Amino acid sequence: MRAKIASRAVPGTRFLDPVVLSRIGNLELVARSVVEGFIAGLHSSPFLGLSLDFAAHRQYEPGDDIRKVDWRVYARTDRYYIKEYEAETNANVFFAFDASRSMGYGSSGLTKLDYGRYLTACLAYLSASQRDRVGAAVLGEGLVDYIPPSVRHRRLVLSALDRARPEEAGDLVRPLTQVAESLRRRGMVIVVSDLYAEPDRVVRALGALRSKGQDVIVFHLLDPDEVEFPFDTPRSFEDLETGERLPVTPEEMREEYLELLEGHVGELAKRLTERRIDHELVVTSTPLDAVLFRYLVHRSRRLKAKRG
C-alpha cells in the first residue's frame, strides 16, 4: 500500500503547528504567514520551480504576445527578445473543498475542516502569488459555494473557505461532476476531502475531473483519532454524517478497524494512481508547510513530465 503521510521533516522548511495557526483567526494572514515563511525557507532547496523564476530569453517570432517582449533587453540590444519562465503561467488552479459533516471532526481542537481550510488557503495564496487563476468550490450534498477561477479571485476563494461550515452530508460524485462540467480550461484541481465514500464512488467522482483533462491532486485528510483509534472504554459512536449510533468496544475492534481503514486508503491510493491522480494522505496533526512541500514536489514532477 502506498500510504504516505506528509509529515516527514523537510530540510530548509519550518514546521507550523496547525493548532497554533488556528488561533490567528484571519485566514489570509494564516496563508500568508505559512506561504511566505515557507518560500523563504526554500532558498537552499532544490525545488526552485516557481512561476516567476526566470528561465531564458528567445528571439521574438511572429505570433508571440508582444506583452512578453523584454523591453529592457530591446533598449540595450535593439532586438526583440521574449522572456520565458520556468513554470507555466496563468494556469487554472481550482480547489474542491469538502465541507461535509464528517469534516467537522477534530480531536485536538482543530477539525479536519479547519485544517483543510488552512491548507486550501495556503495553496490558493501560493498559486495566486504565482499569478495562477484560482477558483474554488465548497462541496456538500451539492455545490455549496462556487468561485470561478480568476487571477483576481484569491480573496473570494479565501472568503468562501471562511464561510464553509460542516453542515451538509457529503456526496462527492454530484458536486465534483458539476465542477468538472464548469471548468472549461484545463488546469489543476485540488480536492481536499476525508473521502468517506466507497472507493468506486470516489474514483468515479474524481475520474470525471480527470476525464476532462484536469490534473487532479487529492489531499485525503484524516484526524489522528481516525488513524490511531485510541479509544479504550466501551461507548457508543455517533456518525457525524447520519447521526446513527453504534455501541462499540474499541479495545476489541481496534485491530479490525485499523485494517479496514488501511485497506480503504490503500485501495483509494492504488486506484487513483492508476488514473494518474495524485493521492496525498494527510493527518491533521501534520504541519502545513510539510504538506505544501509535498504539493511542490508534485508540481515539480508534473512540470518535468510535461516538458519531457
Next chain:
Amino acid sequence: MSFLTPAFLAGLGLLLVPVIIHLTQRQRSEVTAFPSLMFLRRVPFKTSNRRRIRHPLLFALRCLAIVLLVLAFTRPFARGAETNAGEGARDVVLVLDTSASLAYGDRWPAAIAAAEAALAGLAEGDRAALVTFSERAEERVALTGDLLHVRTALDGLEPGALGTRLESGIQLAGRILSESDRETREVVLISDFQRSGWEDEGRVRLPDGVTLTPRSLADDRDANLAVADVRFTSGEEGRVRLVARIANMGGETASGVPVSLELGGRTIATRDVTVEARGAATVAFDDVALPEGGSRGRLALPDDALPVDDALHFLATPDPPLEVLVLEGSRGRTDRSLYIERALAVGESPGASTTLRPAAQLDPAWLAPAGAVILNDADLAGAGAAGRLAQWVEAGGGLLIVLGSNADPGAWAAAGEALLGARVGEIEDRTSDGGVRLAWLDYDHPVFELFATPRSGDFSEARFFRFHGVEPLEGTRVLARLEGGEPALVEHAVGEGRVLVWTSTLDRFWNDLALQPVFLPFVHRVLRHVTRYREPERWVTAGGVVELGPLVTGGVSSTVDGEWVLVTPGGDRRPIEKAAEGPTWIPLEETGFYQIEPLEGGGRAVAVAVNASLEESDLSPVPPERVVEAVVGAEAAAPETESATGAADAVAGETPGRRELWWPLLLLAALVLVAESVLANRWTRRRPSAGLARST
C-alpha cells in the same frame, strides 16, 4: 474461626459489583461523535463479547480482593487449641437486664432462657456470678462454682419498673471479674439493648482480658403505646380540664385507641384517640370535677405488649390559687394596683386570687391565708405594721415592696429598713431627661433568667421617669439597675421568706414598664420567685425518691416526728427508717400508688403516684457491637463464636491462645490488589496501532 462483626458478611454481596459493572458499564456507555461509522459497521460485532469475561484471572483477583476485604471487616478470630484446653477455669458473670422494657412480649422468658443457656455452657470447675441491672446494678450471686445456686436466683427474678443503664451492669461485672485470677473471664450481657439505656461516652471499660458476650433480646417488634403525660387546666366552678398525651413508639398508626380516665378507682370517661406512627396525640377530658382533697387518678390504655406504660398514675388534686394580698397606700390614686391585678388575673401556674387592702389598716388576719403580699406604693403607718409584715415574712412569706410617691424615706428608715434591706432615698425625677432605661439585669437570677436568650423580652424599651434612690444594705442583692447605676430591683432574705423591692411604681405613672410586653411575665416571675412557688408534683418516675418531711407536713418542714409506714403499690407495709441526720429519702421503684401513713395515727396519710420512665417505652435498640466496642475498645476487640441472636462477641485485649486474622487478610487483599493492577496494566494497555498510525 468466628467473627466479631458477622453482619459485614453481607458485604459479600459486593461480589456482584464487578459483574454488574461489567454488564452495565458497557451498555450505558458514553456517546462519542465520530466522522463515519463505515468501517466500524463492517467489524464483525460479537455480542457475546459484551458478556464474556475477557480476563478471567483479573476478574477472579478482583473478586478475591473483595472477599478478603469483607472477611477482614468481619474481624475473624481463631481460638487456639491451647485456649480450649484451659476453658475449664472460666469465670463468667451473667449480667441480666431487669428494666421495665424486659416485660415487653416474651422478652423476659427469652432472657431467662439465654441465662440458662449460658450456665449450661459452663464446664466443671467454671464459676458464675449473677448481676441484675436496671438503673442500678445489683450483685445477686457472687462468683461461685455452685451453678444451681445461680439457677435458683434466676427463678426469683422478674422485670421491674425502672429504666435501663447498661453501664451500671457492665461496670459491676467488670469490678467482680477484676478480682478474679482466672485466665478466662467473661461477661454475658443479656439485655434488649435499648438505645435510651446506653450513654456511649466511653466511661465504662472492662478490665483487660475480659470477654463481653452480648445476648440481644431485641427484635423487629416495636409496637407500643404509652400514656406519656397529663396536664391540668383550671375550668369554671372548680372543675378542671385534663389533657392526656398518648405516645406511639411503634412504626404503625394506632387508630381508635380508647383512653380511660379513672378517679378514685372509678372510670369517669373514655375517649378514643388515633396516634400516628412514632408520634403522639392528645386527648382532653373536659369539666372534670375533682373531689375535695384530691383523688387518685389513672389514665389507662388497653394492655399491649408492654403493660407497664399503659397506665399513668397521678394525684388528681386541684391546684389551689395563690392568695395575693395587695396593700395599697391611702393617699393619691385609687387605680395604682390596676396593672398588678390585671397581670395576676392572667396565668394558671400559679393562678392568683388578688385581694386589695389599705396598708394603713393591716390586720394580721389578712396575712394568714396570703401566699404573697405586695406592698404597692404604701406608706408604713407605723412600726407595728412593719413588724407584723416582718414576722410574716420570717415565717416563709413572700413580699414585694413597690416604692412610689407614698413611700416616705423617713418612715422606712425608722421602721422598715430591716424588712426592706435597703435605705430608701428621695425621689429621683428624670422627666426632663426623657426618662432613663433599665441598663443591667441579673440574667442568672430566677426572675430574669427567662429573658436571658435573645428575643425573649426587651426591658430596655421601658422608660423610667421617677424612682426612689435606694442604697442596698449588706446582704441585699441588686437584680436590676437603671442607666445611672441606681438599683431598680433588689432582693434580700428575711428569715425563711424573701423580700423584693421595686424602686419605681408598677403602673404607668412613674414608668411605662406596664405597657411593655415583658410586664406580664415579669410580674409572674417575681411572684413565683418571692413565694418559692413550685408546680405540684402529681407523680414521680420509678427509680426516683421523695423526701419524707415536706411530703407529710405539706411542705412546711423538712423534719418530721413519729414513726411512719410505707405501703407499696403491691400492698406491702414496711416501716420507714428515718435518717439520723438530714432529710429522710424514700426510694420508689414500683409503679402505682405508694401510701405513707403514720404508724400510730395522729397524722395524715399521703399518697405518691409512681410511673415508669417514658424512656422504657421506646424499644429501639443500640447495636450490641457498639456496646462491645465501646466497652472493650475497637482495637482490642476480637471476635468469638456462639451468638444465639446474632450478636457479636468480643474480648478485651489479647487473650493467650487467640489469634486475630483481620490483619493478615488485609495484607493478603493488598497483595491481590497489587497483582491485579500489574496484570490489568499489562493486559489492557493500549496496543500500538498498526498501519497508518504507525507510519505517522
